[in-house]
Amino acid sequence: METKSIMIVGVGGQGSLLASRLLGNVLLAQGFDVKVSEVHGMSQRGGSVVTYVKYGDKVYSPVIEKGEADAVISFELLEAARCLPYLKKGGHLITSTQQIDPMPVITGAAQYPENLVEKLRAAGAELVAVDALALAEQAGTAKASNVVLMGVLAARMDYPMELWQKAIEQCVPAKFLELNKKAFELGLSAESV
Amino acid sequence: MKKLMLGNEAFARGLYEAGCKVVSSYPGTPSTEITEEVAKYDEVYAEWAPNEKVAMETALGASIAGARSFCGMKHVGLNVAADPLYTAGYTGVNAGMVIAVADDQGMHSSQNEQDSRHHAIASKVPMLEPSDSTECKEFVKLAFELSEKFDAPFIVRMSTRVAHSQSIVEMEDRQELGLKPYEKTPQKFVMMPAYAKGRHVFVEERTKKLIEYAETTPLNRVEISDKAEFGVITNGAAYQYVKEALGDKASVLKLGMVNPLPEKLIQDFAAKYEQVYVIEELDGIIEEHCRNIGVNNVKGKEIFGYIGELPQSVIAEKLLGEKKEFSALEDNIPVRPPVMCPGCPHRGLFYCLKKLGVTVSGDIGCYTLGAAAPLNAIDTTICMGASISGLHGFNKARGAESEHNTVAVIGDSTFMHSGMTGLVNIAYNNSNSTVIILDNSITGMTGHQQNPTTGKNLKGDPAAAVNLEELCKAIGIKRVRVTDPYKLAETEAAIKEELAADEASVIISRRPCALLKYVKHNPPFKVNTEKCVGCKMCMKLGCPAISMRDGKAVIDHTQCVGCGICKEQCKVGAIE
Known part of the structure; x- marks a missing residue:
């Protein structure tokens, strides 16, 4: 199979590393060659965080560049807009509707763009927008919106559910397992706004 | 068994499988996880050293003693360890010794973009470079064999993408090696001129053999x-x-x-x-x-x-000549730079420094973010430890004019790394300088590593803790005081007093990193919109949890950890 590329993007602290590892484990169990690329260090401190997941018969570059992503999964709306250029023509964009103001907006140096969901849809992206934060809080903690979005993704990929369940067990600490499983299920059944 | 592993994790697995016994490193992105991961294997002794020079000397000592050894660092760390490296090239090893140096192409988390291959060439130390996780493990194991075969430490060069990308690795068993015998061989390990001359001849011969090897190696x-x-x-x-x-x-x-x-x-x-x-x-x-x-x-x-x-x-x-097509929105998408976390103890301190209009000699760590808007408080950032020595030079150049208006800021781990020697210079050469140690009780930026001030070692076990107050006094600083950066008025007063003093002083601004698991947070604060006058005084702190909506401040309850500096800052009592 030709290499497929999925970008997972968000704001430092939202748990994109865990999501990318979870997805990587599912794809590994499915028998693909897999590469997952993360950025550590300074970028994690509330900045834009981008991770790349690539899979296929043989994956070379761990990096995804503009026009290459089959899917972008975003934990935050502005980050979804920022990463739109990475999406292939006809690629899928899954985003949380959560908005977190970046420092230039907080200081008043810039505006948070309005009506991003409508604009992203108008730009031709196959858009799925869900309130992952509300669903995560429904599962028990705001921190689980990463796993909610993996549920949203899982519903649109054709891999056995037990692979996802097993990957969640591998990646999540035991004491948060039930909570995350619930978050995943809420994501699975979530409809786009 | 196959597993998805970060390059750094695979590197650590290679160390384990190769029978490595002693590991000493200093954390630095993107090299840190090698040492964190290898510390999980009970068969390997692993430690954080106070800096890369100490780490490399420890690893060389272990190699001379007969144990396969390792030290890891980022590219700029190799500059610190260059002194032992260049002579370790001459002594060679007893048991194999491997050095990891992680370059940061693209400067994802570094102050320069140096190419560490220059160090390998200049020190005549051989260097391997893997390009994925599988190779990380294979190359490390081979590097130990080659180190023993060619009698040279071997550097394995990593890069951000190789270190921080996961790919599939097949795990194998550890090769348990006993200690090699140690025999006193001064002509090999005492590098005074008479013996070093002989070793230089050896090094040149070794390079010829290594070039022959490079012609046919499967590497x-x-x-x-x-x-x-x-x-x-x-x-x-x-x-x-x-x-x-x-x-x-x-x-x-x-x-x-x-x-x-x-x-x-x-x-x-x-x-x-x-x-x-x-x-x-x-x-x-x-x-x-x-x-x-x-x-x-x-x-x-x-x-x-x-x-x-x-x-x-x-x-x-x-x-x-190929280019990919893509679409983008017409809107201006505001950048999202990294920021100090909500509740970060550095915020209060930098706010006071900005308010006082002080010149700030900065250093390497999370607190480098004090240079970003809206605090914009830092004037210089060069390398580990340079805040203190740079401040001394600045004050010697400009005299009283800057002595009462300039400070150094340095974290606890960076102070232990190479800030102490700068403070010795301040005391010894009688400089009226004010140094602020931002003691957040952890090495923050690289992801929470223990250091000699925290009372715990790499494995999390209790360890001797350096007492910063006593250390500064022992160095010869008479004015040493501790402040709490969550208390703005107290912090501002302390800075003013120490800048006004006519001798050197150290302020230890002490408060643990807000992300530490043992730190208990207060409930989040709320803005009383009836009292809020929209003056934006709270916004000056640059806290990511606070924003303005319809002319009033709003605190994001999912981010706020209740540190309370915005409450102290609010002049109308609107933050409750």
Whole structure:
């Protein structure tokens, strides 16, 4: 199979590393060659965080560049807009509707763009927008919106559910397992706004 | 068993499988996880050293004693450890010794973009360079064997993409090795001139043998494509980009051993093609080597330049003229730079420094973010420890004018790394300088590593804790005081008093990192919109949890940890 590329993007602290590892484990169990690329260090401190997941018969570059992503999964709306250029023509964009103001907006140096969901849809992206934060809080903690979005993704990929369940067990600490499983299920059944 | 592993995790697995016994490192992105991961194996002794020089000397000592040893660091760390490195090149090893140096092409988390291959060349120490996790593990194991065979420490060069990308690794068992016998051999390990002269002769002979080895080692691999129109010579992460961008359009010579470089292998490969491209990130070391050995049909830096990473899009565009299509919104998308976390103890301190209009000599750590808007409080950031020594120089140059208006800021771990010696210089050379140690009780930026001030070692066990107050006094600083950066008025007063004093002083601004698990947070604060007058005083703190909506401040309850500095800052009592 030709290499497929999925970008997972968000704001430092939202748990994109865990999501990318979870997805990587599912794809590994499915028998693909897999590469997952993360950025550590300074970028994690509330900045834009981008991770790349690539899979296929043989994956070379761990990096995804503009026009290459089959899917972008975003934990935050502005980050979804920022990463739109990475999406292939006809690629899928899954985003949380959560908005977190970046420092230039907080200081008043810039505006948070309005009506991003409508604009992203108008730009031709196959858009799925869900309130992952509300669903995560429904599962028990705001921190689980990463796993909610993996549920949203899982519903649109054709891999056995037990692979996802097993990957969640591998990646999540035991004491948060039930909570995350619930978050995943809420994501699975979530409809786009 | 197959597992997805970070390059750094695979590197650690390689150390484990190779029977490595002693590990000493200083954390630095993107090298940190090698040492964190290897510390999880009980068979390996692993520690954080106060700096890279100490780490490398520890590893060399262990190698001389007969144990396979390792030290890891980021590229700029190798500058700190350059002193032992260059002479370890002469002494060679007893048991194998491997050094990891992680370069940061693209400067994802670093203050410069140096190419560490220059250190390998200058120190005449051999260097390998893997390009994915599988190779990380294989190369580390081979590096130990080669270290013992050629009597040299071996450097394994990592890069951000190789260190922080996961790919599939097949795990194997550990090879348990006993200690090699230790015999006193001063002609090999006492590097005074009489013996060092002999060792230099050895080093030159060794390099010749290493070049012979480089001609035939499987580390250097030719991949011929029948459809190739040109040849490519590449190394490290760039190999992956080359394969992705060019596929079978190019034949590739992949160099896994980057110092010393082979000669005949390159000459024979280049002779097959009219045009050969050298695709290497950062400096043109392979390209220059090609010209030095009479291979002139190469192009590299004139096309690809010296800056940043060379991902597949760059290669496809420059060599094939291909560009990917994409769409973008017309809106201006505001940047999202990294910021100090909500509740970060550094925020209160930097706010006071900004308010007082003080010149600030900065250092390396999370607190470098004090240079960003809206605090904009830092004037200089150079390298580990430079805040204190730089402040001393600044004050010696400008005298009283700056002595009462300039401070150094340095974290607890950075102070232990190389700030202490600068403070000794301040005391010894009688400089009226004010140093602020931002003691957040952890090494923060690299992801919470213990250090000599925290009372715990790498494995999390209790350890001796340096008492910063007593240490500063012992160095000769008479004015040493501790403040709490969550208390703005107290912090501001302390800075004013110490700047006004006519002798050197140290302020220890103490409050644990808000992300530490043991730190208990207060409930989040709320803005009383009836009292809020929209003056934006709270916004001056640059807290990511506070924003303005409809002319009033709003606190995001999912981010606020209740540190309370905005409450102290609010003059109308609207934050409750």
